[in-house]
Amino acid sequence: MSDRYFELTASHDKPQCHCGVFGIYGCKDAALKTYYGLHALQHRGQEGAGIVTASLNQKGQKVFRYHKNFGLVSEVFNDQNLFENILTGACAIGHNRYSTTGSADSKKNIQPFVVNYRSGNLAVAHNGNLTNAKELRKKLVADGAIFQTTSDTEVILHLIARSKFDDQIDQIRDALRQIKGAYCLVIMTDDKLIAARDPNGFRPLVVGKKENAFIVASETCALDINSAEYIRDVEPNEILVIDDETLEQGTFKSYSIFQEENSKKHCVFEYIYFSRPDSKIFGTNVDKIRRKLGKILAEKHPVTDPDGEKVIVISVPDSSNTAAIGYQSQLAKMGIPSRLEIGLIRSHYIGRTFILPGQKAREIGVKIKFNTVKGVLENRTIVLVDDSIVRGTTSKQLVRLLREANPKAIHLRISSPPIVSPCYYGMDFPSQTELIAYKYNSNIEEIRKYLEVDTLEYMTVEEMLESMVDHSPSEFCTACFSGEYPIPVEIGISKEEYDIQ
Structure with missing residues (x-):
């Protein structure tokens, strides 16, 4: 075999x-x-x-x-x-x-x-x-x-x-x-x-x-x-x-x-996802921006427990950890009972290629990388904070994994807007047709159904730019969210033809 x-x-x-x-x-x-x-x-x-x-x-x-x-x-x-x-x-x-x-x-x-x-x-x-x-x-x-x-x-x-x-x-x-x-x-x-x-x-x-x-x-x-x-x-x-x-x-x-x-057009995704939280880029600490993203995400898109119990805020480790901290701290400031928890444990010992003898990758999915802390999640209202969704395949598997811990509800909050366009300036996005937001024409309800979560809310472009403290909103490239490219590109040309690096 x-x-x-x-x-x-x-x-x-x-x-x-x-x-x-x-x-x-x-x-x-x-x-x-x-x-x-x-x-x-x-x-x-x-x-x-x-x-x-x-x-x-x-x-x-x-x-x-x-x-x-x-x-x-x-x-x-x-x-x-x-x-x-x-x-x-x-x-x-x-x-x-x-x-x-x-x-x-x-x-x-x-x-x-x-x-x-x-x-x-x-x-x-x-x-x-x-x-x-x-x-x-x-x-x-x-x-x-x-x-x-x-x-x-x-x-x-x-x-x-x-x-x-x-x-x-x-x-x-x-x-x-x-x-x-x-x-x-x-x-x-x-x-x-x-x-x-x-x-x-x-x-x-x-x-x-x-x-x-x-x-x-x-x-x-x-x-x-x-x-x-x-x-x-x-x-x-x-x-x-x-x-x-x-x-x-x-x-x-x-x-x-x-x-x-x-005009400056910094890649906003450097703050959202790429750069390490302990780095300082574009003149500002990444950690500071990510906390602000989480706080505004909570302010604009809060979650409460229907029974008045504490909401459990967890991140998709490791890139969303800081945003989740900001999210929970803002919920607390707003008087919403909540607690930040480690609900997902990520394995750091996989290597770049994992061998699956005689077993289909889809059968094991995210379990290779993640496991749940069931005692934290069982019978609780969970807010899962993530920084972005591209195809949606991993998010869907992750939600199914969380369901195995028997939570009361799963609410997904994304600290960036829906990604609707590919990037031509140094990020490797899939083709536009593979983007889940493009596939569903940015219909959040349809994406929610696909991901099988109780609620799904993204930040808007305006909310995201509001989080860019120490910067003017005009300093950032938001092409992947808006489709507005600061340097003209030939729309329709394949990514492979641009990405020859």
């Missing part, structure tokens, strides 16, 4: 973020610091990881050495010899990869990418998605470019290498002026670490300092694990350069990609 495999990454009923990036300059054990940083950013990509370092060979020439492979960071870099004898040098960049459809089976697509061209060595790691990658790729191929991967990141490399400017910063700026979409880049040259962020600032990118070294990372949790100090964000539309002069003077060189400034 052949084994059957349950792919956890594929079964996630959540949006997936494409990647996490990390770079460090001015540290003798740069690769090891990068390893720790990528470990902290593991949630941003679990398919593959890579690290590139810059060091001198026996002839005194600058060489780039790298190691990358499929798997988690701890699986890819499990040989101490890598850090002691191979990945040496004071500068390094790293990348965690979440693959998209069609590119998962090629090791060539694992970043960072490394090339040698007329201006020297160049390594690039990218988080985001270019909306005009297909168009640029066709033009480059027509001009004679040979592509080794299916990644949109390689488009950026070709544009830099083919730039007619002599200065590397000018080459990079020339390339970035030709691309559209969402991107956060860390670029390593023979003598510089360069960070760049798209003009709208879709994805987060932060700068920190560890003693005399400088770090660039997708989130501040990658600074924390290295005991580094957060300095500031890489600004939208900024190219930030770190070199020996930076180490001596403690100041950055900063350049604008375009002279005119674009």
